[in-house]
Amino acid sequence: MSSTEQGTSSAAPAEPTTAPESAAAPEVPESFYYVHGKDKVVHKVSAGALQHSALIHGMISNLGYTEEQAKANPFPFENIDGDILQMVVDWCNQHKGKPTPPEDTNLPKQKEKLFDLVLAVNYLEIKELLTYCCKQVAMMVKGKSPEEIREIWMIPTDAEDEAAEKEAKKRAGKEAAGETAAAAGDAK
């Protein structure tokens, strides 16, 4: 399980549980890594749980960190909110070493957070969780009318799209003109 610590300096990783005596072969002690989000709160996560993330798994398999090195160098994910990273870490821990079921009841239910969660999961390349999240997003509009779908997913009308496109072109034109004027000024 993960332990959450305020700041890297106060990190005090819990000892991994020891293998039961009855086990036939001695278990290799599990290695742990540390991640933090925008809020700098460090989460201690086992390598097994992190295997869900193709991104982190790729990083740790290339590093070969010792426990101390891992502790001293938590992976920074500054683009992910702390509470979202917490949700992701919790999910990874709950599904550590287990095949993920077709319907996941452990998926975070907060619809307001779903957008940030989807982006984080996509960034961290957690395939199974991403599938669940995308199902959840699809479920948001299940049985809704077209106008309800427009409202929920914030889909602009053709007229709004055209206006936005015009505006973007205008802005790009202005920026280009500004750059040309600046370049001419520099030349003088």
Place this chain on the structure above:
Amino acid sequence: MEEPPRNPKFGLLKCPFALREEVIGNMDFMDAFHFSTLSKRSKQMVRKARYQIDFIKFRFEENIKNDRIEVKIKNNDWLKISMSDSNDPPVRDPTMIDGLKLANLIDEPSDDYRKKLSAHILSIFHFKSTHVHLERNIEHLDDLFLWDIRKQFDCVEVCLSRCDDISPEDLQLVLNNLVSKSYLLEFELNDSSYKYQKPLKYCESLDVRGSCQWLDPENILQRNPQMKDLNLEDLPGEQVNNLLKQWINGEGIGLESMGFEISWYNGIDYPDNVIFDGIDTMETKLTEEQANRMIVIWRHRGRTVDIQRKTDGRFATVHLCHSGCYVWMWHTKFFRNIMQIRSVPKIKKTVVKR
């Protein structure tokens, strides 16, 4: 007063494209359809997401009010969309989704709602198999809205009722102007002297039931070398014999099976001496168990023999019984099927010189 709970928002368009694709792929058919009607961009998104659907069938029923589109959606459920003629009063089948209402959601001009809706559905979803089924003689068949959208199908079915018939012109339109891998045809032609002799360019499976008088079986295998399965009902015995000889003489190189079923009321029978006239037959190499497995309508009272092609020595098994004559060519699929059975016949491939 308490405000009603508001729908949570999700800025789908701010997501990376791959994510939008995944979300759209997880939507239900009707939700994805509704979403596609919101804007040009949303329509494009559904199209690019390559939303896969197994099967769609455009059904033109005996009664025009029952015309519909059938779509096989997720979990093997079927969705029916009413495509009742636009000039009809709005008496619509309540068990179906009203196609007119769906078409009204699509922001495109069209004088025929059925055409608009069909074009939209076919353009945004990706169907593995697209079928068309005609059950009535459609006036001005050449002007049917569907042909403006699509002329290529996986299966074309023309199954007219006994009181309806079809003209040679309409038959040619179905067989020549449309492209289909498979045809299921059951109708009477209104011109008994007409014989269809052209090739069916892309047809791999032809199933003609009821009357097949309109079809000229002479050299049919030569005309259609791509044919895999040929089923002709109530074909006179002499013509069955002729078709067996066409194959023995090297035509129908890709043929996998032929079936000549007899309907009980037509008084046709297939005596051995007519069907195998001039054909060398040999005792079948199939065991009873294998025959039972391979030949679904295998009858103990029937006769099962093997025949061999003169050009490459390939074998075929012919089963003749009171319900018809059935032929299975020994091709890869055939072997794969009999290999599943424990005892496999010892097959020695021999090349017979002409």
